[in-house]
Amino acid sequence: xxxxSTFRDTLTIIPKDxxxxxxxxxxxxxxxxxxxxxxxxxxxxxxxxxxxQHDSNQLKKVVHDVGLCVCLHDIxxxxxxxVHYGDGSSYVKAISQVKFRMIVFRPFIGELLVGxxxxxxxxxxxxxIDFFDDIHIPSTLLKHQSVFDQSEQAWVWHYExxxxxxxxxxxxxxxxxxxxxxxxxxxxxxxxxRGGLLDTNLAGNSAQIxxxxxxxxxxxxxxxxxxxxQDQ
Amino acid sequence: xxxxxxxxxxLEAQSALLSNFEVLEVLRELGAKHxxxxxxEPGVLFAxxxxxxxxxxxxxxxxxxxxxxxxxxxxVKNLLEALKPYxxxxxxxxxxxxxxxxxxxxxxxxxxxxxxxxxxxxFDEILSLVANxxxxxxxQQERDSGLTV
Numbered sequence: 007x008x009x010x011s012t013f014r015d016t017l018t019i020i021p022k023d024x025x026x027x028x029x030x031x032x033x034x035x036x037x038x039x040x041x042x043x044x045x046x047x048x049x050x051x052x053x054x055x056x057x058x059q060h061d062s063n064q065l066k067k068v069v070h071d072v073g074l075c076v077c078l079h080d081i082x083x084x085x086x087x088x089v090h091y092g093d094g095s096s097y098v099k100a101i102s103q104v105k106f107r108m109i110v111f112r113p114f115i116g117e118l119l120v121g122x123x124x125x126x127x128x129x130x131x132x133x134x135i136d137f138f139d140d141i142h143i144p145s146t147l148l149k150h151q152s153v154f155d156q157s158e159q160a161w162v163w164h165y166e167x168x169x170x171x172x173x174x175x176x177x178x179x180x181x182x183x184x185x186x187x188x189x190x191x192x193x194x195x196x197x198x199x200r201g202g203l204l205d206t207n208l209a210g211n212s213a214q215i216x217x218x219x220x221x222x223x224x225x226x227x228x229x230x231x232x233x234x235x236q237d238q
Numbered sequence: 239x240x241x242x243x244x245x246x247x248x249l250e251a252q253s254a255l256l257s258n259f260e261v262l263e264v265l266r267e268l269g270a271k272h273x274x275x276x277x278x279e280p281g282v283l284f285a286x287x288x289x290x291x292x293x294x295x296x297x298x299x300x301x302x303x304x305x306x307x308x309x310x311x312x313x314v315k316n317l318l319e320a321l322k323p324y325x326x327x328x329x330x331x332x333x334x335x336x337x338x339x340x341x342x343x344x345x346x347x348x349x350x351x352x353x354x355x356x357x358x359x360x361f362d363e364i365l366s367l368v369a370n371x372x373x374x375x376x377x378q379q380e381r382d383s384g385l386t387v
Contacts, residue, residue: 007336008261012250034285042291045248072251076261076291077268107253109261118333118347120303136301137294178303180347228347235343 007117010079011072011110015039016103019087029081032104036078040108042137044217045072046188071188073112074138074218081106111138113183113220120232123177126161128154133179133222140219143181147223148173149230163230177231181222189215255328258336259306259314262299265292301376305338308373317371324360338372339365 015036023031085103113119121133121141130144145152149163152173163171173179224230269292275282300307314335321331330349339345342361345352352358373379 007258008256009252010254010256011248012253014247014249037288038285041285041288043287072248076295077264077288079264105249109256109264112252114255114329116350117329118337120337136298137291180344182347226347228343235341 007111007113007119008076009073009110009112010107012082012105012107014103014105016101018101028084028087028102032081032084032102032106033078036081036104036106036108040075041077042075044074044188045110046190046217071218073110076109076111079107079109115183115185117183118180118229119183119222120178120180123173123175123179123231126154126159126173126175131161131173131179133181140216141181141222142219143179143222143224147184147221147225149225171231171234173231177233179224179231180229180235181224182226182229183220184223185221187219187221189217189219255332257306257314257332258299258304259309259311262296262306263311265296265299268292269296303375303377305372305375306336307376308379309335313371313373317367320367320371321364324357324364325355326357334364334368335372338368338375340369341365 017032017035017039019028019031019035023034026034081104083105087102119135119141121135123131124134124139125132128145130142130146130148132139133141133143135141145154145161148161149165149171151164152161153164154160155162158172158174160175161173163173165171228235268288272284298304317335318331321334326334326349333348334345337344337348339348342365345361345365346358349355349357352361357364
């Protein structure tokens with residue numbers, strides 16, 4: 007479910023934090039920047055530091071994606087700090103290059119997880135594991151002969167004639183990760199609508215697709231609501 | 239090294255796998271560190287995104303439904319030692335520790351091709367090793383203690 011990823015980044019320590027030890031200041035900075043964020047490896051754009059100029063052509067293409075960052079695990083190496091003089095002497099910062107390892111949520115394909123059903127819709131079932139909600143079990147990956155019950159808003163597995171097994175909101179389910187999808191949701195430059203006018207609805211443009219989602223299955227024996235298999 | 243050319247980079251997307259128990263340990267340590275800092279300096283603020291994910295993951299991993307809340311490094315190490323004779327892959331062992339299977343059907347979904355690998359006969363042995371080495375789910379612990387009182 008969790009992995010360690012090794013990153014390198016250039017971090018800024020603002021004067022307020024000079025009283026902290028270097029490692030402590032850097033740890034806080036790393037956590038502030040990455041915790042609870044989905045990181046795509048091309049994410050140089052996301053991590054752009056406004057004080058440092060770099061050419062946007064240098065942004066790497068998506069080679070592999072990282073996952074949902076949890077927190078810093080350890081700092082492996084740091085460079086000497088640089089102090090840049092910006093406009094006015096009040097604007098002094100120490101900039102340091104750091105190599106570090108993050109704890110990242112990135113279940114492997116085929117991994118089993120246990121979560122709680124959040125919603126049931128005709129399209130399938132959505133599961134939450136408290137800190138991550140973009141888990142979908144599409145209707146095609148539910149048990150065969152599952153039917154969506156409109157009146158109960160729940161899925162029913164017609165296991166055999168006369169035996170109905172329900173999947174309801176808040177049930178705990180065991181499921182297998184089948185595939186993952188990463189989407190770059192950094193807002194793009196405003197797209198032009200057909201009339202050539204700028205479409206200012208940037209949020210509507212980017213907020214709909216989650217940056218990281220998991221597609222899961224409960225088709226095998228042993229998967230599905232835990233209660234189904236408790237008497238085995 | 240020129241600063242201009244070094245935006246953040248992913249050096250190795252996957253350096254290692256971590257068990258849920260190890261992640262919980264790190265988050266608990268972080269919580270203890272924050273509590274210490276808060277005691278030394280009341281009113282100190284921590285990054286909100288960090289606190290959010292820390293709280294939510296701890297809620298998930300240390301809930302009644304999670305078997306890893308009371309695991310210790312010692313127990314995990316002993317179990318791995320005991321599982322050595324069985325030809326299990328690294329990710330299978332990881333999932334055994336994370337999920338603490340209790341029934342054959344739970345082990346069956348964790349272990350791939352168990353029949354072809356001749357592991358199906360060993361299910362009972364593996365399950366009893368797991369039961370002996372890893373602490374029970376919090377819910378069962380409560381139930382057990384309820385019975386003895």
